[in-house]
Amino acid sequence: MNQNERYLSAKEMYAKIGVDTEAALAKLQNIRISMHCWQADDVHGFEGMGALTGGIQTTGNYPGIARNPEEVFADLDKALSLIPGTHKINVHANYAIGEPGEVIERDKLEPRHFAKWVELAKKHGCGLDFNPTIFSHPMAKDGMTLSHPDKEVRDYWVRHTIACIRISEYFATETGYPCVMNIWTGDGTKDIPADRMGPRARYADSIDRALACGYDKSKVYVTVESKVFGIGVEAYTVGSGEFSLCYAISRGITPLMDNGHYHPTEVVSDKIPALLCFSDKIALHITRPIRWDSDHVVAFDDETREMMKEVVRCDALDRVFLSTDYFDASINRVSALIIGMRNVQKALLNALLTPNEDLKALQDAGNYSRLFALQEEYKLMPLGDVWAEFCVRNNVCPCNDWYKEIEKYEDEVLSKRV
Ligand code: RNT
Ligand code: ZN
Numbered sequence: 001m002n003q004n005e006r007y008l009s010a011k012e013m014y015a016k017i018g019v020d021t022e023a024a025l026a027k028l029q030n031i032r033i034s035m036h037c038w039q040a041d042d043v044h045g046f047e048g049m050g051a052l053t054g055g056i057q058t059t060g061n062y063p064g065i066a067r068n069p070e071e072v073f074a075d076l077d078k079a080l081s082l083i084p085g086t087h088k089i090n091v092h093a094n095y096a097i098g099e100p101g102e103v104i105e106r107d108k109l110e111p112r113h114f115a116k117w118v119e120l121a122k123k124h125g126c127g128l129d130f131n132p133t134i135f136s137h138p139m140a141k142d143g144m145t146l147s148h149p150d151k152e153v154r155d156y157w158v159r160h161t162i163a164c165i166r167i168s169e170y171f172a173t174e175t176g177y178p179c180v181m182n183i184w185t186g187d188g189t190k191d192i193p194a195d196r197m198g199p200r201a202r203y204a205d206s207i208d209r210a211l212a213c214g215y216d217k218s219k220v221y222v223t224v225e226s227k228v229f230g231i232g233v234e235a236y237t238v239g240s241g242e243f244s245l246c247y248a249i250s251r252g253i254t255p256l257m258d259n260g261h262y263h264p265t266e267v268v269s270d271k272i273p274a275l276l277c278f279s280d281k282i283a284l285h286i287t288r289p290i291r292w293d294s295d296h297v298v299a300f301d302d303e304t305r306e307m308m309k310e311v312v313r314c315d316a317l318d319r320v321f322l323s324t325d326y327f328d329a330s331i332n333r334v335s336a337l338i339i340g341m342r343n344v345q346k347a348l349l350n351a352l353l354t355p356n357e358d359l360k361a362l363q364d365a366g367n368y369s370r371l372f373a374l375q376e377e378y379k380l381m382p383l384g385d386v387w388a389e390f391c392v393r394n395n396v397c398p399c400n401d402w403y404k405e406i407e408k409y410e411d412e413v414l415s416k417r418v
Pocket of ligand 1: 038043056092225258
């Protein structure tokens with residue numbers, strides 16, 4: 001059977017369980033996932049930044065890392081060409097691009113420093129999201145930034161956050177898509193703190209002061225990301241789960257959950273519907289934790305599928321901002337971007353091809369045996385044939401063919417970066 005015949009046969013099989021593959025494909029076509037730029041260069045950015053701090057770390061030394069804006073852009077171009085659909089690009093503040101020789105202070109960032117990102121986004125029809133970079137910097141003192149006891153340190157980061165809100169507005173205006181601006185800090189302590197509340201009160205006050213700058217809420221969605229712990233910040237994290245969630249809900253902004261930021265047996269799939277009961281919008285950083293917040297490339301695994309099922313069956317595709325967040329330096333970085341993005345899309349397609357209403361009805365009727373039986377049977381439906389059809393319709397290689405493009409790119413471009 002050729003691809004088209006396989007798709008038609010899959011379409012028939014899905015129709016038999018009450019699922020319209022064309023409707024699922026049409027929905028998937030409209031889902032924008034925000035692809036994080038920082039997998040391209042291990043979060044280095046363009047400031048000549050030293051080692052990563054704030055509890056995050058990349059591991060691996062795969063050759064061919066992008067070393068400047070041109071190389072990062074070339075790699076993102078390549079990645080986007082092998083990911084079906086039209087998406088968003090998620091930019092970090094340390095990826096500012098100045099004039100040759102210009103040293104850009106983080107608290108003095110301006111929209112012009114991101115004009116090239118706007119150009120890139122427009123070329124691809126993409127939206128842009130943004131992140132203040134509140135780590136890996138001399139003003140991240142004693143592991144503290146927005147929650148630091150010294151007001152001068154806090155003020156610096158408040159100014160940085162305000163500058164980032166302005167850049168986010170600029171992104172939204174230029175691209176025509178709202179910009180999600182995510183606040184994350186690695187603030188915390190390595191060992192048992194003497195004061196857990198003081199830093200949290202200061203963190204809340206600092207974000208309050210930044211948000212008081214005033215911004216267009218239809219253009220910029222400010223999110224706050226929580227975390228349980230980081231490397232070197234094991235005992236206490238200021239922006240914990242409870243803090244970040246309560247902060248976001250009480251201020252009418254958006255909570256962000258990174259599924260690497262919880263205790264290993266907690267699952268974000270279960271938290272999605274919980275938060276959707278109380279917050280109009282929520283945001284996700286989709287990653288793959290192995291034993292800790294290891295930031296492995298997103299796989300097509302049970303939890304990714306379960307998370308995307310929740311987004312779809314809560315009918316929340318327009319309420320959940322989806323973005324990827326991982327950094328693996330041990331494999332080809334461009335392939336890492338493609339693999340993770342495509343896996344999120346496959347998980348979404350899987351959710352869209354599930355007869356969710358029928359399954360809900362079985363649950364409500366208390367028919368748990370039939371529910372379990374069907375959930376297990378549906379795992380073997382011909383999802384791959386519908387996914388291949390999606391790729392073909394988007395002029396992107398399906399299945400294993402795309403990796404040949406990566407080998408070619410590695411040979412012609414990445415291997416020359418020495
Ligand atoms: C760190 C957070 C955060 C970062 C980015 C680079 O644990 O997940 O989102 O990954 O800001
Ligand atoms: Zn994250």
